[in-house]
Every structure is written in structure tokens, then in C-alpha cells.
Amino acid sequence: MVELIPSQDAVMQILKRTGAFREGHFIYPNGKHSPHYFQMPLAFRYYDTARVLAVALSRKFRLEKDISSQLPKVAVISPSSGGIPVAFGVRDALNAEQIYWAEQEKGERMFRQYINQGEVNPCIIVDDIIRSGKAIEETVGLVKSLGAKIIGCGAIVRFDTAPNEIEGVPVKSLMDFDVRMYDKDQNCAECKQGVTPEQVRF
Numbered sequence: 001m002v003e004l005i006p007s008q009d010a011v012m013q014i015l016k017r018t019g020a021f022r023e024g025h026f027i028y029p030n031g032k033h034s035p036h037y038f039q040m041p042l043a044f045r046y047y048d049t050a051r052v053l054a055v056a057l058s059r060k061f062r063l064e065k066d067i068s069s070q071l072p073k074v075a076v077i078s079p080s081s082g083g084i085p086v087a088f089g090v091r092d093a094l095n096a097e098q099i100y101w102a103e104q105e106k107g108e109r110m111f112r113q114y115i116n117q118g119e120v121n122p123c124i125i126v127d128d129i130i131r132s133g134k135a136i137e138e139t140v141g142l143v144k145s146l147g148a149k150i151i152g153c154g155a156i157v158r159f160d161t162a163p164n165e166i167e168g169v170p171v172k173s174l175m176d177f178d179v180r181m182y183d184k185d186q187n188c189a190e191c192k193q194g195v196t197p198e199q200v201r202f
């Protein structure tokens, strides 16, 4: 097997093939219209695809000295359920010691596990997709409150409107996506063409 990080085009092909990247006319919960929609768990339903993507992302982390030098005493952390398969795949590829995932309860992001101060290794936060960066930023707050350091951060897809650095750590991604979001009254080409919209969740 050739040990390579796939190109952005190759990643997009995987996302299209699995249905994780969809084109059409979508309306998001915030009322914005868009001709594209990512449903990342569709790429992670196939073990082979999930593995290719997670291993590729792990290679980007391994290239960072601050990460490779601390392995295996590293924690891989997912901000949400969508990032859990990514976190397990990246943890596996890096042979990192710990894994954690946050959940949202009553609108607040928290760890369900009982975690004590000082127990968490230096952290890599991974998600399937970074749209606004809010989930990652909240997770950074959680991790810091437990006394742990952030040494890496990344996702399979990063919207180009999301931050490219968190806590001084560069955000790694396999694909940076040029986001097109329109306010209702703005120039949504699909509205003009009369394409029936589909309501989607984030």
C-alpha cells in the first residue's frame, strides 16, 4: 500500500461516491440557502472509506513534531457524535493512548465520562466537518478546564469560512471547501430556477 495523503479531489470523489457530499437546493436551520450539503456519516458507514479518510488525517498530524514526539501519550477528542468514528480511526492510526468525546446536553457541550483534572493527555481535537468552528472552540474550553493542552486540531472537511487556527494550533483538513451560503433574499440561483428546496439539519 502506498502511504499517501489523498488529494482534495480524491477526497471529494470519496464524499460524492458515498453520498456524503450532495448537490441540490438546501435550506439550513438558520434559514440560509445553499446548493451543497455534507452528510459526513454517509462516508463513515463504509469501513474502507472511513479508514482511508481517518488514516489520511492521522498522517497530517504525524507530520507535526509537537504531536509525533508526544505519541502515544496523546488523547484524541471528538466534539460531537459525528466526530467519534474519525476520532477512533485517528487514534488507531496514531496508536494514541486515550479517546474522549463530548456530547451536547441541554445546549451545553460536556464530557459524559467522569474525568478528573490532570488525567487527560495532550489533545488532538478531530471532527468530521468544521463549519463555523464553534463546536471545536467549545471543546477547547472543556479540555483546558481539565488542565490539558491542545497540540492538534483537524477534520476531514473544513469550510473556508471556519478558522484555520485554534489556540495557536493550525487546523488540519483533507479538504477545504469553498462555501456558498445565501440569505433568503439574496441571489440563490436554485430559488430563481424554481428548484424545490430540501430542509436539512447541520
Ligand SMILES: [Zn+2]
Residues within 6 Å of the ligand: 025, 033, 034, 188, 189, 190, 191, 192, 197
Ligand atoms: Zn434558495
